[in-house]
Amino acid sequence: MRVGLDELYPPRRLATARRAAAAAGLDALLLSPGSDLRYLTGYDAHPGERLTLLVLPTEAEPTLIVPSLERPAAEASPAPATGVRIVDHSDGTDPYPLVVAALGQPVGAVGLADRMWAEQVLALRAALPEATQRLATEVLSELRVRKSPPEVTALAEAGAAIDAVHRRMGEWLRPGRTEAQVATDIAAAIRATGHARVDFVIVAAGPNGASPHHGTSDRPIGVGEPVVVDIGGTMPSGYRSDCTRTYVAGGRASAEFLDHYAVLHAAQRAGVAAVRPGVRAETVDATTRSVIAAAGLGDAFLHRTGHGIGLDGHEEPYVVAGNSRALEPGMAFSIEPGIYLAGRHGARIEDIVVCTTDGVRRLNTTSTELITL
Template identity: 40%
Template sequence: MASVFERRIAACRRRLERVDASLVVCFPSPNFTYLTGFEESPSERHLLLFVPQVGDPVVVAPAMYDQQLEALPIDEPTLEVRLWDDADDPVELVDDVLAELLPRADGTHHLADGTAESDVTAAESLTILVDDRLWATFSQDLRACAPDATYGLASTVLEELRIRKDDVELEALRRAGRIADRVSLEIRSRGTDLVGTTEAELADEIDRLLTAEGGGESAFETIVASGPNGARPHHHSGDRKIESGDPIVLDFGAFVAADLDGGTGRYPGDQTRTMVIGEPPDEYERVHDTVLEAQRVAVETVEPGATAGAIDRAARSVIEAAGYGDAFVHRTGHGVGLEVHEPPYIVGDSDRELEPGMVFSVEPGIYLDGRFGVRIEDLVVVTETGAERLNDSPRTWKTGSKHHQ
């Protein structure tokens, strides 16, 4: 049976044919990981994946990665690994690979044995799609090696593949959601014990609990925003001490590893709850109820064929009707996968139609400057008939309680 990565490479090649592109080039990024299961941070060294429409994919890599790359579960098509060491010029190797993988002027492709193969979809001009985040130095090297090619972005083919999660990815995202739920319950149950704790201390404790519950590293910088700091949607947790009566915005999640046939793939949790230690300030309950209702209406709007913009408008309409429209200052959500923020983006002008397997956050918020903020966030997956929430911890503002709302 083909590995998940072999199936993804095959799907990538079909999409290259559909958009009439010759080649996609990735460097260390979520795209590289998605196609091969290999994860590494980018550096100044040439570490590039070439997936052609015709011919076998090739990795150009420093010799130090030999063993990791040879262990990747990709046998068909053969993933050829070409190594270079510090005494070599990697650009010469890139030039050789491009000369072999790009179609010739007569519409044929070079093959390893020196023969040629007809290219039934050969384009009049060569099109190379490069990783959207490819560093300029590598982009310049590609252009020097293939100056006559037309260049575009890898997202042209890979976004449509990555945006719908398969069963293995969904299982990982569900596990990440359950981990976030358990941590949320634990923090909520501590109630007044949190008084006197600084935001940074509570953020550290949340990170510790995420690991203790089975998560990997935090998927993003944990947000603990207490009192007036909650009015800043992306507040950085600081040394403010939590006081009785403070609303506290808690936004956190951890990566979990997916079971991907020996390759690597990490998928994040992302949950936000807003709770109050003690009695809430004036107007708080009305604001919290409004955000909770906006989230409920938005989630109920999710179904195949609905647009991302419709989800945003559903949430925004509730908040605007309550008189807080100007205080909802960000989009309603974002997709999650190998990245915490990726398509689809749940924003008002988006006509992207939702499809089963898409996963994204639904996180309306109201932010009252100098007073407090409220945000409630769950991840949802689009199903054949609607939406499945990947988070199920209490959404109430009350602490010391484990009941659901």
């Protein structure tokens, strides 16, 4: 059953964020369109040159400043139910005095959305010359890193939707078709399974599979070639999917590739099995990496083991060497080791998992065995 937006975006998040901002020494959070704004209000705001800004003071009511022409969208979103006051500004007027008014009093430090446009950062600096600017992620990352049960449900819905696309791969992926042709079919299927937006489609055949972020090309897929398919999108809830499987098109792969895939499969399974509360993120990375290194392929594993996922496709926690953070229940992230040999082939297996109170739950449930189509 699909989780409701009122469960995903509860009003208490604003109060929690205000307390956390105050504890961090901030007088307010100033959030432009993006995942932080959506996390707190449910409003999937359009980013543009017209100012949209959530003003969340620690000592005054929250205000959502929007362009007049976007006020209907803001009012139709979950934002009003969270208790924010909506104020609009017309084209040709300066919206920054509205920010000063919404703050209610002089401020000494504000937290800005991490991906706020530079022109807005500078305009806020001019409007609030006495305020120190810091990153809102200092506060919000800690709130977002542990997913609530409704958020896990939303991520599971996203995982099931992208799994349904992978199950149909035999309809599109065959020798003679180009990577781009297959990707076009996949993108249509991502939308058809309930995603609101296609975020990325990687179809990387043969030697192109050795580039982790290849994308697609007009190169035809060869008989027996390995094909890395990494796909993801955003659901109407705002939560993301991301899943990679490796296929063999229309024939038998080389013995060398089959050996490499067996190593990769063992590494990915070991990484998933290592997830439990209290285990450090870097330990999970080391677990997958050690399996690949033991096979003499350590240099072919080019990236971290995983990244967090939620309203952003990449967010905390990052499963990477040097991240000593202990995993906690509710943390959601990918386990996606890869083996990439330039000019030859590549392979990756990716599942989204959630750390539970006693272990791990895979949100992608399709087989991780090598699939021959």
